[in-house]
Amino acid sequence: MARIAFICPPFAAHLASFAALGEALRARGHEPFFLLNAGAPGTTGDIPLHHVSARAGDPAVGRVLAAAEKPGGLVATLRTIADSAALTEQLCAGGRERLKALGAEAIVGDQIEPAGFLLARALGLPFVGLACAVPIDPAPGVPLPFLDWPYEPDAHGKLRRTRSIADVLSRRQNQVIAGWAERFGIEPVASLQDCLGPVQVAQMVPEVDLPRPRPLPFVPVGPLRRAAELANAPLPFARPDKPLVFATMGTLLGGDLKLWRALAKACREAGTALVLAHGGRLGDADAAGLAVHHAAAFLPYRAVMRHAALVITHGGSNTVLDALACGVPLLVRPVGFDQPGNLARVRHHRLGEELAGLRRPGALAAQIRRVVGDETMHARCREVASALARAGGAERAAEIVEGALRP
Template identity: 45%
Template sequence: MSHVVLICPPFHSHLRVFEALGGELLRRGHRVTFLLNAGASPSAGPAGLMRRETSPRTGRDLDALLARAARPTGPLGILRTVADAAELTDELCRDGPAILREIGADAIVGDAMEPAAGLLAAHLGLPHVSVSAALPVHDDPAVPLPFLSWPYDPSEKGLKRNRGGQRVARLLLTRQRRTIARWAEAFGLRPHDGLADCLSMTAQISQLVPSFDFPRQPASHRHMVGPLRTARPVEIANDDAGGSRPLVFASLGTLQGHRASIFRAVAQACRELGVRCVIAHCGGLSPSEAGRIEADLVTDFVPQEKILRSASVCVTHAGMNTVLDSLAAGVPMLAVPIAFDQPGIAARIVHHGVGERLSRVLVSPGRVKASLARLLAEASFRNKASAIGRDIAASGGVALAADIVEEAILGKLSRIGTGRN
């Protein structure tokens, strides 16, 4: 069996995806090690999953970095986030070669958002698989960049708009591009000019299913496998306590759970509509802040997949994991995108008719109430969400992803199956 190394950014949602895939590879008899930035591995994860970290860097505070990522503030905030990400890539490229040689790595499975994975694999001549925990980042002229809220428009006007977005993104990502180019040169590789040059050309895995993406040009090395989750039975929530009143579940993820004003607007809208409201702030609020939100339940964490089985609507920041969990349960969404790829995911929610979108700067109890009323009353939202949910149930998930990784390691990745491109 092979020794597979997992590399991903130090964000909770990305770590959980890679832990699920790592657990499946462990179950199949492989050795699996996380290579992470210093301070990025607080959780235990699956039994047998090993961890190695880069050496701590003077002046680099991971908690402060994550806090900045949670509060993007305009172009300067974006530039700061790009600089932070480049610093993490720099750490992995500096310490990674020695660690990977020491532990005897046979292959790298890397997050598509972390270019160090591709750089290290090319430098050491290791098989490499890219996994998109967020939206896929490979170029497609008809698909807007992940961090943009633009609708899908394959017309010449839309293609021109997308090219303009690419030019702006290139400028904003200058720090990242320079870091990638510098390490490619240091490793003796061909010139690299950005994240796309660091993706695997053997296999790229996405958590999407085709029915929840914009149309893309097919490629044999790109595979949509559905959510990467730890395999476990799904419990159906007990709905007796709420009687017949619909349930609205609200979560803004681990990075955005501090946004009390959004939660208060949702709670007030639910009270006015006479529906139940459960809010999970993921540890983002203090007890006093949580206590000032008048919902049926305000807590840090809940078993999300379980509660969504009883929910009528999910209010979400449009993070990939929450959105896929909602679709798997056939639950329509009110998306309030904030950062990263959330605007792009919200655009897909609207495109496929599985929910509505509100700008975070325009969130008010009245606007939330109007959207929730439509989502609760119009059956088409739930019907379309349920249809995508059926596709997710048949998508293959973590087992199919592990199959693809194994094939890539063995150099036998050749077949193209339905729903995998």
């Protein structure tokens, strides 16, 4: 039995994936717990949650989360990287003593939060990196996760230039990483990529990812989901007599009435039934006014997707992988972060398309009708679903973490 600390950004999708891993580790007799930034919300299921202390001048987690939820493409992504540097600084400043007091014996850290790696090295603890989102491990021809560029194995110059630009834009984060490595007295590290560690787990699998050289730098395990999420739950609404289209835009666009109205109209024209989850961003009157088959703040994704013919989404990693795990093609409208990277992967494997422009309702309806009826695309998605099922999910990830505990 081991006390295993989880260190990740305070974003809901990341917390959910870590919580699923925690459930699997606890079933094996371990004691997982979260150590998060001061004020991070307690959305970790029943896995214990602890915080580091806030310091004078630290950004409030609520402000960082609110800023991250504002659509803004690359600009918003880079702003979040800058905010993340301050959150890393806070975790490093208070994490070492907090982890000692909590009796941590190992750390599982999110790829995009370098504090987990730095603290593990400072304390001499086993470390496992977890890529909840698109893996940031560099590979020839693979663009940065926040770009929707296609895989281009010969575009070396363009990719080198974008990585150089990313290094400049991540300068503050890199300074924090290098500074705390020096203060902790560990080996010099200079960037986020230096903090990935030799043992890594990723939700992404080769059947969805862009091509990478073998051996992979991480073990692909597929979506990390709790047992309750995977259970064959009944639909929370009457099953429609038309093809079911499920739409969710997370919290990024959940309150965008213009978007929902365009999708509702297009689905009616396409002869499909729209079910949407707006993340609590619509009032009851607005949701009812859309005249869709069913609208709710939150829905059990897997339960709905098992009956869906199409998923429309902003392209968050968890939603994309859940849809593919159910064998359902996607229409993606990315906003920022790794969503463009997920669109690039959906395109590469022909598992869906980018959502047509909302100003062309006729084209949008035609796209929905075409993708719903594209049996070849559906067959490819079913093949990916089989690959994701074989990957092992949270149980396989727990095995890898457990293996890292052994001398």
